[in-house]
Amino acid sequence: MISFIxxxxxxxxxxxxxPAKPRAFVMAVRVDTPPVIDGRMDDEVWTKAQxxxxxxxxxxxxxxxxxxxxxxRVLYDDDALYIGFWCYDSEPKKILARTxxxxxxxxxxxxxxxxxxxxxxxxxxxxxxxxPNGARFDAIIxxxxxxxxxxxxxxxxxxxxxxxxxxxxxxxxxxxxAFSPNNTSWGINVGRxxxxxxxxxxxxxxxxxxxxxxxxxxxxxxxxxNLGKVNKWEITPYATGKYQHDHLTGDGDTVGDFGGDISxxxxxxxxxxxxxxxxxxxxxxDTRQLNFTRFSLMxxxxxxxxxxxxxxxHFGPQMSRSSSGSLPxxxxxxxxxxxxRSGRPVPINLASKVTxxxxxxxxxxxxxxxxxHGDLDSQNAFVTRVSKNVLxxxxxxxxxxxxxxxxxxxxxxxxxxxxxxxxxFLTDKTLQASVYSMANYDETTDWxxxxxxxxxxxxxxxxxxxxxxxxxDDFKPRLGxxxxxxxxxxxxxxxxxxxxxxxxxxRKYSLSYYNSLYTTLENQMESQKHSFYIPHLDFxxxxxxxxxxxxxxxxPDRDFTVSGGGKVPAGExxxxxxxxxxxxxxxxxFNGGFGYVFGDWYHGEKDSIYARVxxxxxxxxxxxxxxxxxxxxxxxxxxxxxxxxxxLRFNFTPxxxxxxxxxxxxxxxxxxxxTRFFWEFQPGKKAxxxxxxxYGDEDDGSSLRDLYVRNSxxxxxxxxxxxx
Numbered sequence: 001m002i003s004f005i006x007x008x009x010x011x012x013x014x015x016x017x018x019p020a021k022p023r024a025f026v027m028a029v030r031v032d033t034p035p036v037i038d039g040r041m042d043d044e045v046w047t048k049a050q051x052x053x054x055x056x057x058x059x060x061x062x063x064x065x066x067x068x069x070x071x072x073r074v075l076y077d078d079d080a081l082y083i084g085f086w087c088y089d090s091e092p093k094k095i096l097a098r099t100x101x102x103x104x105x106x107x108x109x110x111x112x113x114x115x116x117x118x119x120x121x122x123x124x125x126x127x128x129x130x131x132p133n134g135a136r137f138d139a140i141i142x143x144x145x146x147x148x149x150x151x152x153x154x155x156x157x158x159x160x161x162x163x164x165x166x167x168x169x170x171x172x173x174x175x176x177x178a179f180s181p182n183n184t185s186w187g188i189n190v191g192r193x194x195x196x197x198x199x200x201x202x203x204x205x206x207x208x209x210x211x212x213x214x215x216x217x218x219x220x221x222x223x224x225x226n227l228g229k230v231n232k233w234e235i236t237p238y239a240t241g242k243y244q245h246d247h248l249t250g251d252g253d254t255v256g257d258f259g260g261d262i263s264x265x266x267x268x269x270x271x272x273x274x275x276x277x278x279x280x281x282x283x284x285x286d287t288r289q290l291n292f293t294r295f296s297l298m299x300x301x302x303x304x305x306x307x308x309x310x311x312x313x314h315f316g317p318q319m320s321r322s323s324s325g326s327l328p329x330x331x332x333x334x335x336x337x338x339x340x341r342s343g344r345p346v347p348i349n350l351a352s353k354v355t356x357x358x359x360x361x362x363x364x365x366x367x368x369x370x371x372x373h374g375d376l377d378s379q380n381a382f383v384t385r386v387s388k389n390v391l392x393x394x395x396x397x398x399x400x401x402x403x404x405x406x407x408x409x410x411x412x413x414x415x416x417x418x419x420x421x422x423x424x425f426l427t428d429k430t431l432q433a434s435v436y437s438m439a440n441y442d443e444t445t446d447w448x449x450x451x452x453x454x455x456x457x458x459x460x461x462x463x464x465x466x467x468x469x470x471x472x473d474d475f476k477p478r479l480g481x482x483x484x485x486x487x488x489x490x491x492x493x494x495x496x497x498x499x500x501x502x503x504x505x506x507r508k509y510s511l512s513y514y515n516s517l518y519t520t521l522e523n524q525m526e527s528q529k530h531s532f533y534i535p536h537l538d539f540x541x542x543x544x545x546x547x548x549x550x551x552x553x554x555x556p557d558r559d560f561t562v563s564g565g566g567k568v569p570a571g572e573x574x575x576x577x578x579x580x581x582x583x584x585x586x587x588x589x590f591n592g593g594f595g596y597v598f599g600d601w602y603h604g605e606k607d608s609i610y611a612r613v614x615x616x617x618x619x620x621x622x623x624x625x626x627x628x629x630x631x632x633x634x635x636x637x638x639x640x641x642x643x644x645x646x647x648l649r650f651n652f653t654p655x656x657x658x659x660x661x662x663x664x665x666x667x668x669x670x671x672x673x674x675t676r677f678f679w680e681f682q683p684g685k686k687a688x689x690x691x692x693x694x695y696g697d698e699d700d701g702s703s704l705r706d707l708y709v710r711n712s713x714x715x716x717x718x719x720x721x722x723x724x
Contacts, residue, residue: 024204024219026052026188028074034082035075037169039134039160046084049073052219055192056206057199060507060540066201068165070192074221078229081172085112087132087192089165096195096587097132097161098616100651102678103152106131108586108616110195112168115141117187117215118179119269119357121389124311125187125215126153126177132166133619134159135654142311143395144214144421145318151307153177154684154721157654174230175723178269178356181228189218195587198542209430209460216393216423227268231723234263236684238719240279247709260719261305270356270363275305278338278348278368282688282717285674286343288663290641292630294560294568295483299335299343306334309355312364313385315399316417317434317454317467329450329471331399331415331438332383333481337368341406347371349378360389362397370405379405381479393421404442404478411442413477425457432456438477445474450482452489463495463512473521484518487526491516495533510536527554542585544593551576554602563667564641566632568602575600590615592624604634622649642666655680670710671695684721690714 027050035043051071057064068089075082087110089095096109109131117125123144129137134157139146153176159168179186190203191212202212204219237260245252259277266272280303289297301307315331338348351368364385372378380403387397395418402412417436425431437451452469473486495512512533518526529552536546555572562568577599584591594611610628627644643665650658656679663672677689694710 028223037156039158055201057201059200083170085168114190122216140311181268186221187218235722236261240717243714245712273353275351290563292562316436329482331480346373362387401479409443411478413440448472448475467491487518508538544583546581548579564639573602688717
């Protein structure tokens with residue numbers, strides 16, 4: 001026990017009082033007739049399987065039974081794995097189920113999330129989640145970490161709410177997963193959230209500092225036999241029609257096209273894909289950003305072809321602030337393929353990909369041929385990533401890239417990394433470490449290098465870490481992303497997060513410190529940042545509050561301009577700012593958060609307000625509003641920068657939705673509107689209608705009173721999937 005400000009707090013139980021718990025398991029039962037996937041749980045076939053249960057809390061308490069009973073059972077046949085979930089509830093009218101949206105983490109509702117490890121390598125797998133409406137979420141797990149939610153596969157989910165609770169049936173086709181056919185056991189773990197109580201629990205290893213995606217600590221599905229019967233071929237053809245109109249020139253263009261992906265399953269855990277005339281018409285638009293720094297911004301990848309199996313291409317330490325190990329330069333950033341440096345799409349005529357695992361090796365290869373654009377002829381790009389599983393949860397690997405889609409120069413990059421992870425440090429704690437090095441060559445700069453290392457202790461009571469990296473002046477991989485060159489960076493963090501026992505309204509109290517120091521390659525201080533969270537309060541009601549003091553130094557060697565037109569002269573600057581932040585409870589009708597930042601900024605002052613408010617009045621309508629305003633007072637100028645967005649989504653079913661996104665910023669003084677209708681009318685058969693418009697005023701000034709349409713684009717796309 002720890003005494004702090006007159007109250008008692010509990011730290012992690014000493015290791016000697018926590019004997020290792022045997023790995024839980026559930027037996028799968030082979031059936032001739034599978035259950036009907038309708039969420040009713042009335043198929044007699046479910047009675048053939050033994051129920052798994054005994055869920056323990058993670059929050060608000062740790063290790064005690066959940067307040068509501070949860071059970072699940074597993075069946076399988078030649079085609080698929082079937083999992084049934086019984087989520088009993090003593091107050092079923094209070095079950096929260098306010099969204100039908102596909103691919104949103106259902107954190108505002110009651111929900112189940114489960115991870116499976118079909119390789120039983122205790123490292124990689126898949127994460128799924130769903131709420132009582134049957135709204136689905138799927139993602140990749142790479143080396144025990146969540147690796148992105150934009151991956152989609154074909155699976156079925158139906159749920160029902162009754163007077164006993166809520167219940168759900170899942171069908172996971174073996175064709176939708178990569179797995180090791182010789183394994184009779186898979187890894188599995190299941191978590192449940194009861195949102196109105198802010199209660200979370202897990203079937204196996206209910207430890208707060210781990211997540212359901214930590215498949216190294218998952219239980220097992222046992223009894224899986226003869227799983228090698230999967231379809232070898234998957235063909236996904238598409239047809240699209242597009243109309244574009246430039247309202248400034250009056251030019252319009254109507255085009256139709258077709259193409260698709262052809263995949264061949266080399267083995268049950270190795271897949272080869274050929275994409276012909278790759279199309280991304282249905283891809284969602286980027287969220288607008290404003291830049292108040294002297295470095296470039298990075299926008300995330302959203303295109304399905306590159307997102308599928310993207311975890312295999314991950315290089316270096318896992319990217320999280322608490323680990324102090326996020327990479328400043330990524331050797332492979334897939335947005336470099338099919339987009340110009342200004343972000344304009346360029347057709348990809350042909351793309352191929354081989355991804356999968358054999359034995360202890362993880363392999364990924366991408367080749368793409370980009371259409372000619374500007375003064376450039378068609379260009380090719382290649383990426384190869386190979387890693388090997390070593391020790392219990394660690395990997396060692398290499399990566400290489402060849403080519404530049406936006407130039408005709410010879411360029412290539414080589415890198416190697418070692419990533420160590422264990423969950424048995426000091427008996428039951430997690431320890432992570434990484435070492436990596438990269439070398440880049442192109443005709444203009446010859447060879448340049450980058451390397452780094454990190455050490456992280458990301459546990460519940462104490463989180464701490466150290467990191468270091470160095471990047472040469474000319475290190476800019478043509479298929480990668482580098483934010484800052486010619487620097488050495490030193491970083492560290494430390495957080496103490498005791499749990500309260502004698503304060504009924506307070507769940508957790510955190511004190512944290514983060515820093516980063518950048519020097520030139522000649523060891524001259526260039527910039528540094530020190531962040532103090534004193535405190536961060538996590539209330540039992542679901543509210544979060546934090547107060548941050550940030551002390552920052554920067555020494556730009558040349559003048560630079562930020563969004564809004566303000567100029568910062570070269571020189572040395574110290575400043576301090578203060579940040580108040582409040583997060584609303586996820587269980588409320590309104591959710592989101594807001595904050596206020598004020599203080600000095602370079603040679604002037606800056607204050608910012610920001611807010612995100614979601615409102616879900618019923619499951620057929622989800623809304624959110626985002627707004628931020630930053631005001632700058634400099635010796636020679638005063639200006640502000642605003643950015644806002646409104647998102648509306650009408651959900652007809654979990655497989656049919658109509659979204660609307662409106663975005664505005666006063667820097668470009670334009671309004672962007674995007675609407676997207678999506679319908680998966682059968683598993684693997686999809687239709688999209690996407691309409692985008694951009695608005696501005698005649699003089700591109702500060703007023704939007706006289707809006708006109710600058711350009712419009714309408715896309716219609718249909719695709720289907722055949723497996724044989």
